[in-house]
Amino acid sequence: MPAPLFPLFIDLRDRRVLVVGGGAVARRKIDALLASGARVVVGAPALEPSVATLVAEGRIEHIAGRFDPNWLNDAWLVVAATDNPIINRAVCTAAEARRVWANVVDDASLSSVQVPSRVERGPLQVAISSGGGAPMLARHLRERLERELDESLGDLAGLLDRERERIRQRFPEIGARRRFFDALLAGPVPSHLRRGDHGAAQAAFDAALATDASPARGSVALVGAGPGDPGLLTLRGLRVLNEADVILHDRLVSDEVLALARRDADRIEVGKQVGGDHDATQARIHALLVEHARAGKRVVRLKGGDPFVFGRGGEELDVLHAHGIDFEVVPGITAAVACAAYAGVPLTHREHAQSVRFVTALGRDGSDPVDWPALARERQTLAFYMGVSGLAHLRDQLIAHGRAPGTPFALVENGTRADQRVVTGTLDTLPEAAARHAVKAPALLILGEVAASAEALHWFGPQPLRLDSPARREPTMAEAA
Structure with missing residues (x-):
């Protein structure tokens, strides 16, 4: 997979840009460049009439003849817009030698820079790029945004641009300034602009600027990040992430979920390592929550799954309550629900399971607190939050207490993520199947008659694996390199 393009907006005002080609395609590029204030030079043997008109009006310069690499002298950017692939390649090669950015129309492989699809609302621009690989998708998204983004956003961007210095003087501290913008954009100014009442919008802006944006106190939000798929994060969770000053996140929170958070928020990983001192780590988390909230920060404690399902959310709220710190809880989709759904396993079923139990393997002191006789009863689904450790012990205890050896299971590794794998089988072969396919944490075990639905x-x-499926092959050193 190639690396994504780095998005960048370029100031081309009064900078020389070369367009090679004088036809209709070149004309479209020339119009966009002129709108950006570029000093456009067109090189071509002949010009399409509308391009020739621009030359006659003195709006662009024309160099007649076939492409010469010297045309690139003093150019900041070159656009190859001819219908001759040999000329386009020559332009690209010459530009590369001179370290000039080049865009070859409709040929992403030759281009060192891509021109994105754009949605413009005054000074506000939204750019969409597929790296040249899927231009029709980019166009489709642009058309959607054209419908969804109100034209008044241009007026709003213009107002904020004009008032930028006043805002910075009134709120020199970035946190207060951000709170001002949050309140302003949720207030009446945007609606006044949508109605075209610029006077009322300015008055509402002035009133907002006069208010005190300093926070009364810090706060903490416990947010469930779900099992990994960023699409499963709740809207409230997304909103809180974009308001956070500090994010304390678990090790298993996916990078895709973290990428949705505000870019300038401080991110602190507080995940617990296997075999580590979990109580010491939890004490550090408590201390960080209190420290940052008392400093007036809006803190998000971001937990994989749901904060109240094996997430120690209750312990953290106890600490916040004891210190008089404001808090809220944003539920998340817990791993059992998400992994079962993504594996095609209904946790309950009228014919097979009238209840479901969420089980963790270890208590606070590391003991085995599981009520095995209760778990061994039929017609219920068990969801074990235990990774892949202790599977042999689990099998032996359940069978010893009466659970049928042929009870189906589904072991879900990296549930909801792009690398999800599902291993299925029966209880009597559970540890052997997990070992054969080298199942690793994070993994969730679903046990019960409903697990047979995964097939x-x-x-x-990918399709579920069984004990007799080909084992996972670790890559060789040469392949890994």
Whole structure:
């Protein structure tokens, strides 16, 4: 997979830009460049009439003849817009030698810079790029945004641009300035501009600027990040992430979820390592929550899954309550619900399971607190939050207490993520199947008659594996390199 393009907006005002080609395609590029204030030079043997008109009006310069690499002298950017691939390649090669950015129309492989699809609302621009690989998708998204983004956003961007210095003087501290913008954009100014009442919008802006944006106190939001797929984050969770000053996140929170957070928020990983001192780590988390909230920060404690399902959310709220710190809880989709859904396993079923139990393997002191006789009863689904450790012990205890050896299971590794794998089988072969396919944490075990549905109802990721499926092969050193 090639690296993504780095998005960048370029100031081309009064800078020389060369366009090679004088036809209709070149004309479209020339119009966009002129709108950006570029000093456009067109090199071509002949010009399409509308391009010739621009030359006659003195708006662009024309160099007649076939492409010469010297045309690139003093150019900041070159656009190859001819219908001759040999000329386009020559332009690209000459530009590369001179370290001039080049865009070859409709040929991403030759281009060192891409021109994105754009949605413009005054000074506000939204750029969309597929790296040249899927231009029709980019166009489709642009058309959607054209419908969804109100024209008044241009007026709003203009107002904020004019008032930028007043805002910075009134709120020199970045946190207060951000709170001002949050309140302003949620207030009446945008609606006044949508109605075209610029006077009322200015008055509302002035009133907002006069208010005190300093926070009364810090706060903490416990947010469930879900099991990994960023699409499963709730809207409230997304909103809180974009308001956070500090984010304390677990090790298993996916990079894709973290990428949705505000870019300038401080991110602190507080995940617990296997075999580490979990109580010491939890004490550090408590201390960080209190420290940052008392400093007036809006803190998000971002937890994989749901904060109140094996997430120690209750312990953290106890600490916040004891210190008089404001808090809220934003639920997340817990791993059992998400992994079962993505594996095609209904946790309950009228014919097979009238209840479901969420089980963790260890208590606070590391003991085995599981009520094995209760778990061994039939017609219920068990969801074990235990990774892949202790599977042999689990199998032996359940069978010893009466659970049928042929009870189906589905072991879901990296549930909801792009690399999700599902291993299925029966309870008596559980540890052997997990070992054969080298299942690793994070993994969730679903046990019960409903787990057999994974074979037929599976819909996400590769087909489920069984004990007799080919084992996972680790890459060789040469392949890894």
